[in-house]
Amino acid sequence: MDYTWIEITVAAIFLTAIVTAVLSRGAGWLSWHLWRNAMLVSSVVMTGILLWLSWDTVNRVRPGAGRIPPWTVINHEIGLKWDPERRWQVPVIGEETGFFGKIYTPEEAKALVNKGKITFQSRNCMECHTLLGNGAYYAPDLTRAWLDPWWESRIMPMVGAETREEAMKRWLMNPPQYPQGQRIMPNLGLTDEEATALVAFLKWMSAIDTNGFPPHFGMMTPR
Amino acid sequence: MSAVTQGQPKLYESQKLARWYFIVAIALFGAQLLFGLIAAYQQINPRFLLDVAPFMTNRTLHVNAMVVWLLVGMVGGVYWFLPKETGREVVGITLAKIVWWVLVAGVAVLVGIYLFVQYGPGKMTTLWFIMEGREYLEAPRWVDIAIVVWVAVFLFNVIATVLASRRITGILTVLIFDLVALGALYTAGMHYQLNLTMDQFLWWWVVHLWVEATWEVLVGVLMAWSLMYLLGVSRRLVETWLFIEVALVFGTGILGLGHHYFWIGTPEYWLGLGGFFSSLEPLPLVAMVVHSVYDAGAHRLGTVNKPAMFWLIAQAFGNFIGAGVWGFMQTLPQINMFSHGTQLAAAHGHLAFFGAYVATVLLLVYIAFQNLRVPVQVPLDSRLWKWAAALLILGIVGISAAFTLSGFTQTLIERAVGGSTWAAFIQGYTHPWYANTLGWRYFFGWVMLTGYVLLVIDLASIGKKRTA
């Protein structure tokens, strides 16, 4: 799509106003007819623009199409870096290091993230946590959970894990055993397979280009 | 005030059904408050019921009860006014009554699943039968299908009645188009999406395009009827205002959807589009205030039903403040980047849902219950409804104020200063500015519950030996 948001905005407003005016020639500005037309025209114009933009958006958010990482991102190192042009942090995908000591093929990776997503929904995680900032506010935002410095500084030694994925998995399988604050995450009875898949899903999510949200993640927190 | 009484007017079957709808709505309102109180207490004492009914269970019941009772209440309002508007009994009323039973049974089963099953294994069957796990849309797929069937029957009632009456009004035109859109939008939320960005993209089609577009218009329709009934405002005037409001609601709210597409992986043009159009969303809400205050003034508040009149005015202001002001507060991307996903959204959610929708449903309930028993007193009035209204409003204002403070603390400490990590989150909720709000929220929850009890008593005693 080659139009800026300002062009779209101006076009939407003018189109609504002009079509309404043409349809309502001769009607007074407070008349029933004019406002009925305004209602119909604005509904149609705005819905049309929404559908058109949605088409563009859907095409741009396919995994691997740029903003959304491919499923195989779980095999890679992920980081955040300052983008001097956009002036916020963007995820960067680094070298292939494997996930739980294994390189996943694209099909395997997709199946694993899928399992993680379904598990996420089945346990209703979103009614305690936010992801991409949406959900409930009882527990931390999970958008960049995979990149949280606490896994290395606190959790890995606590659960006796060698890697971040192992630490996340062990923690998730029994959170009440390692509480970090006053609020406690319950044990949701995750199986080994489900916990692995959830970690994959969280890792994949951390590489989504979110226009810089949450702002300067992990750049200022006490570790 | 001299109390005039009148005989029991004959009710249409559809109006009797409307009363049953309102009874379900009010009962679920009570359930909503109860689970909200438990959720609020769990934020104070996180070990409370941790193993029996964890936070997500109570919160799910809290928000789902809300969505269902408000929708049930508004549908009830349409069943109430439709025969008056068309001058005939609703077509397919038997079917509608059967669907009411199915609705009650479905809600009971769903509450049972939420409370006692809570969640399932990470399989597709869980999403179909137990839990879909998306905020507001937790209901498993079978419930989604049931809801679509329910809305379809309702839509059939409306359209068939209008056709049979051979009378189409501006209000009915708006109603029919709005209900078609409302039902169609719900199906956008009925798909499993592996890609989380697409998942949330479609999720907002339901959540935002319901509360900020189609529900808002449905409320406009119900308000139009209520104004005509309560004050005797002329149809021409009411319809013209309705058109202005719909033009503005759809003109700003449809692209205003973009304020939820800032940070979920969708392209950057949504930052500008969403910010611009959503910041204009308060416009129709201002128009509604002007409209109702003008009409009330022009008719010198002379009405047949005092509590209904009160909730009508409360709706206009509540909608403007809760949705318009508290929404605007966090809708520009430069602010939302820091406030997104904090309890500031919950502050706005409480004020807006209460102001826009709870007030509407209470208004409708009072209208429908006015003639519950003979002799009917005109204007309907009592001491109790004033206490109920005052406590409900005090409660929601207190809860929202507490959420505003905790959201402000999260925005500042967790997001802006702390960088949104796990540690920053703990820094946020243990900060005194946040921690101190928890007790207040809980306290005002009890205030609200008290108001609710008075409301139920008042409704149950309408027409029983009343002296104004």
Ligand code: HEM
């Ligand atoms: C009656 C109408 C409205 C209702 C019932 C309503 C309700 C809500 C609710 C419940 C949420 C939280 C969603 C979640 O759980 O994530 C929300 C979010 C939001 N609303 Fe509204 N709203 C209304 C109108 C408005 C208006 C008119 C505006 C703008 C002027 C607005 C701006 C926002 C924004 C920016 C958010 C996102 C907050 C965040 O980033 O976390 N809302 N709304």
Ligand code: HEM
């Ligand atoms: C007894 C009174 C109430 C109490 C104690 C209460 C408490 C709560 C609590 C603790 C939450 C969870 C916030 C979080 O995730 O951190 C919540 C969420 C919510 N409540 Fe209430 N509530 C009450 C009444 C209401 C009413 C009357 C409404 C609307 C009509 C309402 C609408 C909501 C909504 C929409 C959310 C989700 C907000 C969001 O995701 O942004 N609540 N409530």
Ligand SMILES: [Fe+2]
């Ligand atoms: Fe919205």
